[in-house]
Every structure is written in C-alpha cells, then in structure tokens.
Amino acid sequence: MATETSLAERLLQGDKRALARAITLVENDDPRGWDLVREVYPHTGGAAVLGLTGAPGAGKSTLISALTKARRAQERDVAVLSIDPSSPFTKGALLGDRIRLTDHFLDPGVFIRSMANRGALGGLSEATLQAALLMDAAGKDDVFLETVGVGQAEIDVIDHADTVVLILIPGGGDSIQALKAGVMEIPDIIVVNKADHPMTDTMVREVRSVLSLAPHEKGTWRVPIVKTQAYRDIGIDELIEQIDAHRAYIQERGELEERRRRNLRSEVLALTTSRIRRRLDAALASDERFQALLQQVVERRLDPASAATEVLGRLDAGDLAID
Amino acid sequence: MATETSLAERLLQGDKRALARAITLVENDDPRGWDLVREVYPHTGGAAVLGLTGAPGAGKSTLISALTKARRAQERDVAVLSIDPSSPFTKGALLGDRIRLTDHFLDPGVFIRSMANRGALGGLSEATLQAALLMDAAGKDDVFLETVGVGQAEIDVIDHADTVVLILIPGGGDSIQALKAGVMEIPDIIVVNKADHPMTDTMVREVRSVLSLAPHEKGTWRVPIVKTQAYRDIGIDELIEQIDAHRAYIQERGELEERRRRNLRSEVLALTTSRIRRRLDAALASDERFQALLQQVVERRLDPASAATEVLGRLDAGDLAID
Numbered sequence: 001m002a003t004e005t006s007l008a009e010r011l012l013q014g015d016k017r018a019l020a021r022a023i024t025l026v027e028n029d030d031p032r033g034w035d036l037v038r039e040v041y042p043h044t045g046g047a048a049v050l051g052l053t054g055a056p057g058a059g060k061s062t063l064i065s066a067l068t069k070a071r072r073a074q075e076r077d078v079a080v081l082s083i084d085p086s087s088p089f090t091k092g093a094l095l096g097d098r099i100r101l102t103d104h105f106l107d108p109g110v111f112i113r114s115m116a117n118r119g120a121l122g123g124l125s126e127a128t129l130q131a132a133l134l135m136d137a138a139g140k141d142d143v144f145l146e147t148v149g150v151g152q153a154e155i156d157v158i159d160h161a162d163t164v165v166l167i168l169i170p171g172g173g174d175s176i177q178a179l180k181a182g183v184m185e186i187p188d189i190i191v192v193n194k195a196d197h198p199m200t201d202t203m204v205r206e207v208r209s210v211l212s213l214a215p216h217e218k219g220t221w222r223v224p225i226v227k228t229q230a231y232r233d234i235g236i237d238e239l240i241e242q243i244d245a246h247r248a249y250i251q252e253r254g255e256l257e258e259r260r261r262r263n264l265r266s267e268v269l270a271l272t273t274s275r276i277r278r279r280l281d282a283a284l285a286s287d288e289r290f291q292a293l294l295q296q297v298v299e300r301r302l303d304p305a306s307a308a309t310e311v312l313g314r315l316d317a318g319d320l321a322i323d
Numbered sequence: 324m325a326t327e328t329s330l331a332e333r334l335l336q337g338d339k340r341a342l343a344r345a346i347t348l349v350e351n352d353d354p355r356g357w358d359l360v361r362e363v364y365p366h367t368g369g370a371a372v373l374g375l376t377g378a379p380g381a382g383k384s385t386l387i388s389a390l391t392k393a394r395r396a397q398e399r400d401v402a403v404l405s406i407d408p409s410s411p412f413t414k415g416a417l418l419g420d421r422i423r424l425t426d427h428f429l430d431p432g433v434f435i436r437s438m439a440n441r442g443a444l445g446g447l448s449e450a451t452l453q454a455a456l457l458m459d460a461a462g463k464d465d466v467f468l469e470t471v472g473v474g475q476a477e478i479d480v481i482d483h484a485d486t487v488v489l490i491l492i493p494g495g496g497d498s499i500q501a502l503k504a505g506v507m508e509i510p511d512i513i514v515v516n517k518a519d520h521p522m523t524d525t526m527v528r529e530v531r532s533v534l535s536l537a538p539h540e541k542g543t544w545r546v547p548i549v550k551t552q553a554y555r556d557i558g559i560d561e562l563i564e565q566i567d568a569h570r571a572y573i574q575e576r577g578e579l580e581e582r583r584r585r586n587l588r589s590e591v592l593a594l595t596t597s598r599i600r601r602r603l604d605a606a607l608a609s610d611e612r613f614q615a616l617l618q619q620v621v622e623r624r625l626d627p628a629s630a631a632t633e634v635l636g637r638l639d640a641g642d643l644a645i646d
Contacts, residue, residue: 034628041626129627257621264620264627269604271631276638277596284592297587298580303364304452304587305357308594315599316646323639 008039014077014139016111023113026130037130040137045260047079047136048247051145051161058167059193063230063239064144068104070236076141079111080104081131083147083157111135126270128157129263159263162256163246165189165239168207170199186214186223188246191239195227221249279322284311287320331362337400337462339434346436349453360453363460368583370402370459371570374468374484381490382516386553386562387467391427393559399464402434403427404454406470406480434458449593451480452586482586485579486569488512488562491530493522509537509546511569514562518550544572602645607634610643 010018025033050067054060061082068078104110113135115128128145135143147157158164166187190211192203207225216222224242228235250256284290293310296302314320333341348356373390377383384405391401427433438451451468458466470480481487489510513534515526530548539545547565551558573579607613616633619625637643 038626038629042623045623133626261617261621265617267627268617268620268630268634269600269607271628272603272634272638273596273600275631275635276599277592280595281592284588294584294588294591297591298584300365300368303361303456304590305594306361307591308598311591311595312598315595 008036011036011134011138012040012043016108019079019111019134019138020113022134023131026134027115027127033130037133041133044133044136047132047140047143048243049132049136049143049145049160049162050243051147051158051164052167053147053158053164053187054167054191054193055169058169059230060146060167063167063191063193063228063236064146065104066228066230066233066236067142067144067239068110069233070240071142072107072109077109077111077139078142078144079135079138079140080113080144080146081128081135082112082114083128083145111138111140125157125160126267126274129160129267132160159266162250162259163188163243165191165243167191167193168203169194170197170203186211188221188223189239189242190223190225191228191235192225193228193230195229195235200227221246276322280311283320283322289314331359334359334457334461335363335366339431342402342434342457342461343436345457346454349457350438350450356453360456364456367456367459370455370463370466371566372455372459372466372468372483372485373566374470374481374487375490376470376481376487376510377490377514377516378492381492382553383469383490386490386514386516386551386559387469388427389551389553389556389559390465390467390563391433392556393563394465395430395432400432400434400462401465401467402455402458402461402463403436403467403469404451404458405435405437406451406468434461434463448480448483449590449597452483452590455483482589485573485582486511486566488514488566490514490516491526492517493520493526509534511544511546512562512565513546513548514551514558515548516551516553518552518558523550544569599645603634606643606645612637 007018007022011022022033022036024030025036027033052060052064064080068080071078104112113131115131132143132145145157145161164185164187166189168190170192190207192200192207194200204225204227211223211225224245226235226239226242228239230236247256250259290311293302293307297304297307311320315322330341330345334345345356345359347353348359350356375383375387387403391403394401427435436454438454455466455468468480468484487508487510489512491513493515513530515523515530517523527548527550534546534548547568549558549562549565551562553559570579573582613634616625616630620627620630634643638645
C-alpha cells in the first residue's frame with residue numbers, strides 16, 4: 001500500500017517513470033492500476049486531449065512531432081498516446097521505428113507511449129482512457145491520441161478526445177469518400193498534409209464541397225481546413241491556432257463538458273458491461289444447459305445469435321444467476 | 324420475406340452479389356442479416372478459415388494474392404476478408420489501392436471484402452464472424468482473414484481462424500519481441516516473407532530460437548517456418564502444403580472442433596453481452612440516480628470504474644431492471 005501511495009504521489013508530481021509504470025499496471029489490468037486511477041482522478045480534467053486520425057501514410061507521426069515541438073516552445077508538457085499499429089510511435093508493437101524520435105524521447109517534458117495490447121478490463125478503448133487520465137493527472141497540458149481511425153476500437157478511442165483532427169493527403173480520395181458516405185464523422189479540424197503536392201488545392205476544394213453538404217447550424221463551429229507540410233514545420237502555427245480556437249469555442253458554449261459527459265457515460269457503461277461479461281463467462285462455465293446449447297451451435301443446428309437470445313431469456317427468467 | 328428467402332437461396336448457390344448484399348446487411352446490423360445467418364448456418368462449417376496476420380509492410384496482401392492464385396489453380400473457391408485498414412484489400416476504408424487486384428476482382432471464384440465499419444451488433448469481431456459464416460455458406464472452400472494483428476478487435480478476429488499464419492519480414496525485430504514477450508500468441512505457421520533479403524537466415528534462426536523457448540509437448544504440432552517471396556510466387560507451394568498439413572493435423576486430433584467450440588462459445592458470450600449493454604444503456608437513460616452518479620464522474624469526484632461498480636451493485640440488488 002505504501003508503494004502505491006508513493007507511486008500516485010510521484011505520478012502527480014509528473015515523474016515520467018511513475019507514469020510509465022502506472023500505465024503498464026492499467027494495461028495489464030492490474031487492480032493496483034485501477035486503485036491508482038481512482039486516487040488521482042480528482043486531479044484530472046486539466047489536459048487538452050487532441051485526437052489525430054488519418055490513414056497510414058498521411059504523416060500523422062510527423063505532424064505529431066511538429067505539434068509537440070510547437071507545444072514545447074510554448075512551455076507546455078506533452079504526452080503522446082499512439083493506438084495506430086502502423087505508427088513509429090508504437091514501440092513494442094509490430095513495427096520498427098521509421099522516424100527518429102530521439103529528440104522527443106530525451107525531453108523530460110514529453111512522454112510517448114503506445115497501446116497495442118488487448119490488456120485492460122473492457123478493452124483497448126477503456127485502457128486508452130485510463131492511460132490518458134494518468135497522463136492528465138501527471139500534469140501533461142496536452143495529450144495527443146494517435147489512431148488510424150478505422151475499426152471500432154479506434155473510433156471508440158477517438159471519442160475520448162476534446163478536439164478531433166483528421167489528416168488527409170492530396171490524392172487520397174478514399175478518405176473523402178469515407179466522409180461523404182458518413183462512415184467517418186465530421187472532425188473538428190481537417191488537415192491537408194504534404195501540401196507541397198500539386199493536387200493540394202483540388203483536395204482542399206473537394207473537402208470544402210463535402211463539408212458544405214453536411215448540416216451546419218448558423219453560428220456554430222465551422223470546420224477549418226489547414227494546409228501543412230509537417231516535415232518542414234509549415235502550417236503548424238496555424239494548426240495550433242485552430243486547435244486553440246476550437247477548444248475556446250467548445251469551452252465557451254459548454255460543449256466541452258457535454259462531450260466529456262457523453263464519453264464518461266459510455267465509459268461507465270463499457271466498464272459495467274465488461275464486468276457482466278466476466279461474470280456471465282464464469283456462470284456459464286459450470287452450466288450444463290449451456291454446454292448442451294453450445295453443442296447445438298458446434299453441430300451447426302443453432303446459430304450463435306439465436307443461442308445468445310436463449311441465454312438472455314434464461315437471465316430474464318431468473319433461470320441463470322450471474323451475481 | 325419472399326425476398327429474404329431468395330437472397331438465402333442465391334447465397335447458398337454461391338451468387339457473389341447475394342453474398343455482398345448479405346454481408347452489408349450484417350455489417351449494418353440489419354435484422355434481416357441476422358435472420359439470413361440463422362437460415363444458412365446449417366450450411367456452414369465446410370470452409371477452411373485461415374487467419375493471416377503481420378505488421379503493415381510485411382506483404383500480407385501480396386501473400387494473400389499468391390495464395391489465392393494457388394488455391395484457384397486447385398479449383399478451390401476463395402473469399403478474402405480484410406480487417407487491416409492499411410491493406411489495399413480494404414476498399415472504402417481510408418486507403419487507396421496500392422496493388423492491382425483486378426485479376427482477382429474479375430474472377431467469379433474469388434470474393435474480396437473488407438470490414439472497417441464499427442457496424443454490427445457486438446462489434447467488429449462479431450461482424451467478421453458473421454461475414455465469414457456467410458462466405459462459408461456461399462460455398463467458399465477457403466476464407467482468408469487478413470488482420471494487422473495488433474489491437475483487441477484484430478486479435479479477437481484472428482480467433483475465428485482454424486489456422487493462423489504470422490507473416491514476418493527479415494529485419495522486423497519488433498514482431499520477434501512481441502512473440503518473446505508473449506504479447507502475441509504462437510501462431511500455427513510462421514512465414515518469413517521477402518526472403519531475398521540478406522537478413523533472412525538471421526531472422527529464421529531468431530524465430531527458431533523463440534519457438535524453442537515455448538513449451539512444446541512431444542508429438543504435437545511443430546510450428547513450421549516457411550520462407551517466401553510472395554511477389555514472385557516463391558515458397559507458396561510449401562506454404563500451401565503446411566497449411567493443409569496443419570488442417571489435417573487438427574482435424575485428426577479433434578482440435579479443429581475444439582477450436583471452433585471455443586470460438587463459438589466466446590461468440591455467444593459476446594453477442595449476449597452486447598445485448599445486455601444495449602438494455603443497460605436504455606435503462607440508464609431514464610434513471611435519475613445514474614444521472615447524479617454521472618455528474619460526480621463529470622465533476623471528477625468519482626472515477627468511471629468506481630461508478631461502474633456502483634451500477635453493478637444496483638443491478639445485483641435488483642434496484643435497476645434491465646429486462
């Protein structure tokens with residue numbers, strides 16, 4: 001217990017190693033991790049959480065490097081949490097590092113971490129939120145969540161951000177299609193990176209036309225399109241301005257609290273459900289009727305969804321106890 | 324109803340458009356999709372489901388193209404289901420196609436589809452299994468599941484495979500680290516692709532040494548390491564042989580049924596849990612005490628995990644009804 005208290009204290013003082021250790025506890029679903037989050041939770045809420053999403057190759061990591069540099073120049077502390085397996089930030093995952101991140105790794109004001117494990121209770125999205133909370137409690141001013149933006153887990157992750165930036169590149173028509181089709185929600189800011197490409201202005205026009213089709217209430221946030229060349233630090237100042245403007249906007253209108261309330265609500269729900277699943281799992285392990293039901297599924301006489309309906313019916317009838 | 328019957332019939336006859344339509348229904352969580360799976364489920368179980376996983380850049384898509392060609396030469400029908408957002412197979416997702424897949428797209432014996440939506444009830448993993456079942460029912464002999472192998476959703480997806488192939492490339496040391504650390508389960512077959520690279524034999528030795536550390540019961544499956552150069556069709560015949568050998572092995576020992584039983588069990592569980600979550604969501608929407616609890620979370624006085632404990636306690640006490 002003494003160790004945990006001191007871990008919390010060190011974390012709140014911004015100790016990098018304490019933060020790393022805390023995230024590992026959460027990622028491994030170690031009860032001490034959850035105790036720790038409970039303890040430091042009152043000290044969270046101060047960080048600006050920025051979600052950055054885009055296809056592999058859009059230059060997310062380079063952009064995050066540039067943003068980190070800009071935020072450091074403003075004397076803000078930065079944490080990067082990468083959930084994109086194709087990102088060079090994602091150490092310990094399947095990829096080697098293609099970009100030299102050494103500068104940032106040596107800076108005590110920058111903390112970089114990836115989440116790739118199935119790890120924590122309730123899944124990647126829950127573990128990510130807990131990690132972001134720990135970064136927040138450690139006094140980081142900015143938390144950057146990097147995700148590839150496709151797939152359920154990744155979309156759930158981006159929901160934890162206060163501001164969402166979508167990164168596109170000229171010629172990458174599929175992202176535009178995804179926006180048009182409504183597969184992807186309209187982000188708060190759109191970056192067209194690699195803006196030295198001759199197709200840049202065509203891309204900007206296309207994005208503008210997609211945005212003009214989306215419903216827009218008068219006086220509400222108008223999604224800016226920022227052209228950047230991240231590897232040359234071009235456009236980064238304007239991006240920072242737009243990020244800050246968006247934050248000021250949602251704070252003024254009470255939308256920041258609204259977003260956070262919505263995200264925390266689904267967080268509580270997800271955590272509750274995953275505990276119910278664990279209990280159900282345990283209850284069914286020794287349940288003979290379920291074994292017989294499962295045998296029918298294995299023999300292709302009953303499909304999994306119909307079997308689920310039957311289990312649910314037994315729960316409703318009080319015929320199967322999971323508490 | 325008449326339309327649904329004929330969709331099922333057309334699907335069972337192997338009609339490509341019917342299969343595409345059916346998967347869309349499942350992906351959109353359309354009740355007709357679930358009815359359809361129920362109807363065709365007795366006709367499933369015949370396909371060999373192969374999971375292919377590896378980091379972006381390992382050459383998964385090229386390898387799948389080569390395997391598809393080889394299977395077509397054996398007059399087997401093939402379906403590819405890609406859950407890797409960085410894959411060129413993943414149409415409609417965020418990436419353009421880097422590889423020309425036109426040959427396969429035009430072959431009536433090959434069906435290619437991606438899953439990127441959060442879509443279906445219970446999430447990506449459930450939608451993927453349903454899609455794989457539909458491909459199976461449509462008479463596909465081989466179903467290839469392509470995943471990037473990092474992240475919870477992707478690992479859940481690979482669990483649906485009968486045989487799992489991990490694709491490595493020379494010099495890609497992080498995958499080896501992931502295996503060593505036990506982050507990644509030992510696959511059934513390991514491919515070292517791009518085997519014209521000078522580091523190939525070093526990689527093979529390293530893989531062998533990691534495998535030698537894993538517990539291995541005498542007489543059980545010994546994970547083969549296959550060197551391939553997928554873009555030149557080199558090593559593909561040997562890979563096909565090993566895939567078939569693994570399948571024969573697990574069939575003989577009853578392991579295939581065992582795997583499928585385990586996967587179908589977690590499928591039933593996942594489907595049950597996601598329905599419980601929906602009900603919980605609905606019940607909490609009009610619950611005043613939950614609103615007060617949530618307010619505490621928003622005000623940083625109570626952390627999300629403790630709030631979840633409280634909700635669970637109310638369910639146990641019969642104080643909150645979700646049926």
